[in-house]
Amino acid sequence: MIDWSGYIGLILQGAWVTVQLTLMGSALAVVVAFAAGLGRLSRFMAVRALATTYIEFFRGTSIFVQLFWAYFVLPFAGITLTPLQAGVLALGLNVGAYGAEVVRGAVKAIGREQREACIALNLTRFQAMRHIILPQALPLMLPTFGNNAIELLKGTAVVSLISLTDMTFQAQVVRAQTGSTLIPFATILLLYFAMAWLISMGMRWLERRVSRGLDGVRV
Amino acid sequence: MSQPIIRIDNIVKRYGPLTVLDGLSMEVMPGEKLALIGPSGSGKTTILRILMTLETISEGFIQVEGEELYHVKKAGNLVPADERHLHKMREKIGMVFQHFNLFPHKCVLDNVTLAPMLTKGMARADAQKRAMELLDMVGLADKAKSMPAQLSGGQKQRVAIARALALSPKIMLFDEVTSALDPELVEEVLNVMRKLAAETDMTMLLVTHEMGFAHDFADRVLFFDRGKIVEEGKPEEIFRHPKQERTQTFLRKIIAAGHRV
Numbered sequence: 001m002i003d004w005s006g007y008i009g010l011i012l013q014g015a016w017v018t019v020q021l022t023l024m025g026s027a028l029a030v031v032v033a034f035a036a037g038l039g040r041l042s043r044f045m046a047v048r049a050l051a052t053t054y055i056e057f058f059r060g061t062s063i064f065v066q067l068f069w070a071y072f073v074l075p076f077a078g079i080t081l082t083p084l085q086a087g088v089l090a091l092g093l094n095v096g097a098y099g100a101e102v103v104r105g106a107v108k109a110i111g112r113e114q115r116e117a118c119i120a121l122n123l124t125r126f127q128a129m130r131h132i133i134l135p136q137a138l139p140l141m142l143p144t145f146g147n148n149a150i151e152l153l154k155g156t157a158v159v160s161l162i163s164l165t166d167m168t169f170q171a172q173v174v175r176a177q178t179g180s181t182l183i184p185f186a187t188i189l190l191l192y193f194a195m196a197w198l199i200s201m202g203m204r205w206l207e208r209r210v211s212r213g214l215d216g217v218r219v
Numbered sequence: 220m221s222q223p224i225i226r227i228d229n230i231v232k233r234y235g236p237l238t239v240l241d242g243l244s245m246e247v248m249p250g251e252k253l254a255l256i257g258p259s260g261s262g263k264t265t266i267l268r269i270l271m272t273l274e275t276i277s278e279g280f281i282q283v284e285g286e287e288l289y290h291v292k293k294a295g296n297l298v299p300a301d302e303r304h305l306h307k308m309r310e311k312i313g314m315v316f317q318h319f320n321l322f323p324h325k326c327v328l329d330n331v332t333l334a335p336m337l338t339k340g341m342a343r344a345d346a347q348k349r350a351m352e353l354l355d356m357v358g359l360a361d362k363a364k365s366m367p368a369q370l371s372g373g374q375k376q377r378v379a380i381a382r383a384l385a386l387s388p389k390i391m392l393f394d395e396v397t398s399a400l401d402p403e404l405v406e407e408v409l410n411v412m413r414k415l416a417a418e419t420d421m422t423m424l425l426v427t428h429e430m431g432f433a434h435d436f437a438d439r440v441l442f443f444d445r446g447k448i449v450e451e452g453k454p455e456e457i458f459r460h461p462k463q464e465r466t467q468t469f470l471r472k473i474i475a476a477g478h479r480v
Contacts, residue, residue: 113316113318113320114320114322116271116273116316116320117316117320117321117322119271119272119273119309120271120273120309120312120313120314120316120320120383121313121333121334121338121382121383121386122306122309122310122334122338122386123334123337123338124306125302127337127338131333131337132322135324136322136323136324
């Protein structure tokens with residue numbers, strides 16, 4: 001008879017790594033999504049070009065390759081990252097590229113009329129973005145951000161390739177040591193699902209919060 | 220004789236191959252109430268949008284209070300104005316839109332206080348005091364904490380008027396401000412504008428299809444067609460004794476459509 005408590009503990013340790021990767025990766029993704037998404041709407045050609053290049057590059061190459069670059073290639077440029085740092089960097093930049101398009105789309109969805117009201121009231125571009133456009137665009141971004149966060153959570157499994165002991169990696173270890181396939185994989189199945197469910201709930205709560213007062217017709 | 224507050228000098232506005240304004244010139248005196256009428260597509264709304272710097276001009280010059288709106292002097296030459304110059308010029312001008320364009324995520328009071336606080340650095344308490352005076356003037360002091368979505372169209376438009384007034388512009392532009400309203404809500408907005416015309420010496424430019432209101436409100440009426448002023452004069456002359464055939468045709472159609480003159 002196998003004593004499962006130790007093995008489950010191993011998986012839970014991996015779960016903690018997965019949680020860390022997801023939280024930090026999402027935080028980085030949000031920051032770069034806003035930077036690149038707004039950058040693509042900039043008045044300045046150079047900023048737009050930079051943002052577009054980033055977005056197209058990170059959407060157009062595989063997360064595996066990006067991770068290998070972050071972990072194995074960057075050291076040649078004198079930048080050595082821990083596996084966790086490399087994982088967060090690759091996941092954040094990858095998902096951030098998708099998020100940037102979400103930001104851009106939501107900002108563009110706020111109509112011309114709101115922008116014109118801002119001009120008529122003599123707000124600067126920055127003031128208009130900060131006080132009028134973004135607060136209305138945010139509720140439009142959140143459902144897709146939720147999707148992206150869940151994608152990122154599931155994407156964290158790739159970090160086992162750079163020796164990071166996340167949940168999926170630990171499940172493989174437990175399977176190899178116990179010979180049981182069902183129990184470790186069933187456990188991580190449930191854990192992934194629980195985490196994704198938490199993200200969903202959290203995003204729904206946020207959506208309700210930021211769209212308060214915006215119910216009913218747009219003015 | 221005082222100087223005109225707005226001088227439009229031979230402006231041309233093109234959208235690709237389409238010429239909306241074709242060598243238009245006009246002047247507006249301080250405190251004057253002007254009604255711009257004419258068929259849709261005649262360029263009257265475009266003039267307001269150009270004055271509010273929502274559009275650019277293809278050719279020509281505009282002066283507001285003797286200062287170029289779209290140009291600045293650089294080394295003796297007039298060159299296109301930068302954002303900073305436009306920002307300065309916009310202080311003189313306010314606009315009320317056909318579709319209100321209130322900020323849906325802010326309550327009525329915040330809609331009115333936002334711009335004075337951001338653009339004039341007004342303290343919140345001062346901005347709120349002024350906003351409440353303005354909301355009182357438009358009869359909506361009790362709606363200060365409501366969200367725009369909770370208001371009727373007429374109420375929204377009155378808030379929009381208060382919001383534009385909060386910046387104390389010298390020139391107010393009204394772009395078909397009652398066209399999007401249900402008929403029974405039109406009068407409450409027009410009443411506010413009558414009050415405004417009576418109580419202030421603001422210069423007002425009004426694009427409207429409410430001929431009866433234009434008749435009572437305006438000092439001067441301009442009839443536009445195809446990007447040009449076809450006829451202008453006192454309301455009495457334009458509405459009762461139009462000289463140009465195009466003006467006559469237009470007014471006949473409007474009356475046939477059930478508008479009171």
